[in-house]
Every structure is written in C-alpha cells, then in structure tokens.
Amino acid sequence: DGGITQSPKYLFRKEGQNVTLSCEQNLNHDAMYWYRQDPGQGLRLIYYSQIVNDFQKGDIAEGYSVSREKKESFPLTVTSAQKNPTAFYLCASSIGSLDTQYFGPGTRLTVL
C-alpha cells in the first residue's frame, strides 16, 4: 500500500518539552510539507521540503524545526519555544510543488 503515515496519532506534551512528530511516505514523492490546523481556520504551512537535505520555512516556522535526511521521511520537532503548540498537525507530500498533495492522518498535539 502506498501512502503517508504519521505517528503518534495523539501526543501530550508538558511545558518546556520538545516533542517530535513522525511523517513517512512511500510514494516516492520529492516534496513534503508540514501544516498546522486550528479550529475554524485554514491550514497554515510550517515547513516544506522540495528535495532531500533541503527545506524552507513556511508562514509559521517559529518554534518548530525539521530535517530531511531521507526522501521518505520528514520529522517535525515542536520545541519549547513554540508558545501555543496545541493543534492538529498534518503532513503531506507531492510529486512536485504544483501537483496534488496527499495527506497523512494527522497528529493531535496537546500541551498539558
């Protein structure tokens, strides 16, 4: 089965902790993305990567970090510098920047 997986499905973080969200794809896509979704709002882009070992900041990158060491993997770290991290996080991939994006099932992060 080809697709995108995200883990964990639910994640709880204490104040001051860093947490890492996993995103893996076996679609052989070059481009990968991380979005944040808050209730009643559209998706907002955190980071994106068009090729291995390269990534760019999106609109709300502050307090987040990523790596792209392998084509199939694009993990997102939510650092303690992110003041309001409670949200639904979605990972996506596409063949190229203007192609259809395919999404994972999401990770819901809650700060305790």
Place this chain on the structure above:
Amino acid sequence: KQEVTQIPAALSVPEGENLVLNCSFTDSAIYNLQWFRQDPGKGLTSLLLIQSSQREQTSGRLNASLDKSSGRSTLYIAASQPGDSATYLCAAPDSNYQLIWGAGTKLIIKP
C-alpha cells in the same frame, strides 16, 4: 498576496439535493486550484485539481469549475448523500508555489 475565502462556513441540506460550494481567491494569476475533503479528526483527501487552463474538472458526482476573471471556483455535488457530510476545503498556490487555504465549508447532509 493570494487570499482564499470559503463562504458559508457551514451548510446543511436534505439528502438527494444538488448543491454548490464556493471558493473565492484574490489573485487571478493562479496555477491551479485544488479541492479537498476532510472528515472529522482525519487527514485531507484530494478530490479535484483544476488547472488554470481548464474551466471544469469532473470526478463522479463532483464537478469543479474555475473562473479566473471573477476569482471564483465552485464545487458542485450532485444527488447528495449522507456520506458526503464532511468539511470541504479549497486551496490555490501563491507565487512561491505554496498552497494558500480557505477555512473550509462544513457540509451536513440530512437523511
């Protein structure tokens, strides 16, 4: 800067009706426009991608139209079913090729 708006935020219709969802964008120089569906607590599923050179794109009971001059796209759903209940989102790329998203329309189909 591209902005994408979806009105209304929520819509409830009886089963069997045909319906239209709206998506407006401010920059008519778009490359394409995409429609997605999202079920509660789930990821997004791509429905249709309509290129800037196209006027319409169809998939089953779904038909998306694009009018760049008016900055508008519509998603037409024929013979609606309760299983069509979901939030529908549209998105268009900005000048950096990154998608700008509408907030979505929550659709409820009443049996």
